[in-house]
């Protein structure tokens with residue numbers, strides 16, 4: 234049951250691939266809260282994933298678009314305004330992908346063309362989205378734009394690879410564009426830094442299960458789920474957070490403020506004797 238937090242609002246949700254996707258949960262919650270929305274993802278994702286089911290369930294249109302292409306994004310904003318009958322009140326950027334991670338290139342052996350793709354898909358697409366929306370004046374006064382980030386933007390976590398650089402850039406874009414969009418149009422721009430979450434993108438990260446378990450145990454409140462992330466997005470899209478902008482908001486059960494917990498200390502003491510070896514048998518320090 235919703236609380237009508239988004240009653241009368243129009244939104245665009247980018248990045249729902251299947252029912253594990255964070256964007257999927259956000260779309261469901263937004264409609265439950267009274268919003269009308271459109272969905273967008275790449276043409277390939279629309280074909281390969283199950284977003285059509287979501288479209289049917291929520292009775293909303295799906296607009297295929299590659300978020301690295303400005304003309305595609307312009308089309309999404311123009312069509313969404315037509316379909317929904319006015320300016321857009323909230324946007325979710327839930328897009329991320331690293332071809333280097335996919336090709337198992339380590340951070341000290343990156344392919345730079347692939348790095349460009351990682352940054353374009355996972356970070357610069359957010360700038361393109363904001364710039365396209367602003368030029369078209371597609372977002373209403375007081376509108377709210379959210380992109381999803383991860384704590385690896387600030388702290389090094391084994392295996393996160395070039396996505397860490399993409400997330401650092403994503404958070405910076407939220408601040409830089411948030412200043413301009415806030416000043417000129419009263420539009421809020423924030424990132425939500427979410428716990429590790431079992432999704433298609435999440436499970437592509439090296440050692441994801443271990444990372445998930447570690448942060449779950451380390452966080453006093455445990456990992457935040459995709460459903461809980463959707464709840465947080467509802468508050469951020471609502472009028473209850475009118476003066477929150479240019480922030481990276483941690484939604485991680487407290488993980489980002491932890492250094493060492495009692496349980497982690499006990500575990501650490503137990504396994505300190507072991508050597509840590511990579512796939513080729515070399516001992517890894519640190």
Ligand SMILES: NC(=O)c1ccc[n+]([C@@H]2O[C@H](COP(=O)([O-])OP(=O)(O)OC[C@H]3O[C@@H](n4cnc5c(N)ncnc54)[C@H](O)[C@@H]3O)[C@@H](O)[C@H]2O)c1
Pocket residue numbers: 248249250251253254255256274275278298299300301326327328329330354381382383426427428429430431432433434435436
């Ligand atoms: N899963 C996690 O552990 C976790 C943690 C923190 C932040 N995030 C972030 O949450 C966001 C959503 O990821 P998710 O975990 O729900 O996984 P997901 O795989 O369900 O979503 C990623 C989406 O990005 C889309 N995408 C990729 N390239 C695109 C392009 N060129 N244009 C448009 N869309 C494109 C994919 O089709 C997919 O729908 C990402 O930004 C991710 O980095 C995820």
